[in-house]
Amino acid sequence: MFEIFTALADWLVYGLLRLSPSQPAAQALHFFVEDTSKIFVLLLVMIYAIGWLRASLNIERVRNYLQGRNRWFGYFMGSGFGAITPFCSCSSIPLFLGFCSAGIPIGTTMAFLLTSPLINEVAVLLLLSLLGWELTLWYLVIGMTIGILGGAFLDAIKAERWLQPLAQKAYLMGQQSEVAATQVAPVAVSLSDRHHFAKAEAFTIFGRVWKWVVIGVGLGAALHGFVPAGWLESHLGDGQWWSVPAAVLVGIPLYANATGVIPIMEGLLQQGVPVGTTIAFCMSTVAASFPEFVMLKQVMLWRLLALLFGMLLVSFTLVGWLLNAM
Template structure:
């Protein structure tokens, strides 16, 4: 290698060393996040892991860091990948006649990514900013928290193959159809404009052609900072609300007013589920307890789906990137699907 080539290679080597170091640091921080807060909250602070205060404080700090890291990593990677393909080309590839197939793929991807509703938001932002059609992205946002392998395994152990297949099939169907309907409504106009913008060094650019690797990395870093600055208040409010209601469930009230003899039990189950915050695995013990008290399976599945797919903290997080009209439409479409599933299952399994 000549002296000139050696000099030219130094910036390249420095750049990839910095990127590699950042990636190693990200993985390390994500790996130690849970044990760190376990130690700090339960061992150092002495809070009871089984109490609502202890679990709520732990939830707030752990999830704040986790979602912040997910936002940072996903937005950076997606922005760099996006720089190789224009938004218009991505939409053309995934939209139009392929949109229905895209909804199926997005829902399937959601199943194998065991995110809770708030953790799915970073991936949602990345997909939308990459130009993936909003309807396809909504299919992922619905399926990811609602149906995952952990929930399927636990349901299978608790209730057997029948209810498990019904739950998984219904969740996928709601995600696919709900996303497709939202896509047909052309709700892109209700997404905040900054999500679609491609910026480089503070300026919106129209084309990604001719960008260098330094440009692409700069875009990724800038996009991370820009989005985090815009959504951090919503992030903390949403996670804070989730921490307050974490682990709380009105079991006695539910058993009293959402029984088999109440024709409005399914809508009530959905209304009760929205303010709560849990993943599918976390809410299953309550579902099992209520099932033992005689509540119909359709009502319980509707409650479970509402908890994991329509949580209030998730909607608060989404508010920074979606306009209220789209959030309301999203809730209406998903809730309608959940209600249909609840009543149908109650009728079939009666």
């Protein structure tokens, strides 16, 4: 299915540009052309298809469905909703405030916010095509587990007291109001409306993430073509205990979304870095980076941010150790 992208890269790099396959620059450029073209096509096709299905999704009905349910069911649904929505933190924050206004328990809302940057349907599809179903399944289970357990913990300590005044006010008003519990009638959506929604969704999301794909693939290409064979494997490939927390700390100053980090993950694995160390690094880059927390500062006080930051770092490190041990 994906041979056409390999053929395109062969034609451009080895045919048109006449570069030798033995050159590091040629290997890096080939990796970049093949993965970028593959990811761009998948992005547009898959986001359109999922947007078609999501065209009739009513956020108010989602809020109402979650409200009043068993807490663990709420954590699971909040995490699941975060996993199927292609949002980063900057676009998740308005929905986070909407959940607060609906009076949904803070744990359910935090489960959504924790999972949303880690997992989205595009990232899952790309992981499946690039790295296989086993790593994709592990990534999905781990990301949702972090969201569910994190939401439960933050609910237990009543983390709503550490929200910014605007978010806390919205949450308290939602708790006191019955408006969010009203039923919202489903709205019929025509095929034309679905097409326009899906088209707009595809171009909007593509416009937001394409640069991160280019950056991610570029870094992956650099790893693939210019890092000496065996260098990363010799430094991180033995799975030493310190390599996982080191990888997590290295990922903090960086930033990529779940889509853009996949080529980096592929490059690290090809260099011999263990799966656990690779996933810990990539999760840190996506969900615990400084830019991510600057955005979250809009809705959280420093105390909650620090707690969330520590939870994520510990979680990623434990996940890395576990996967390396397996």
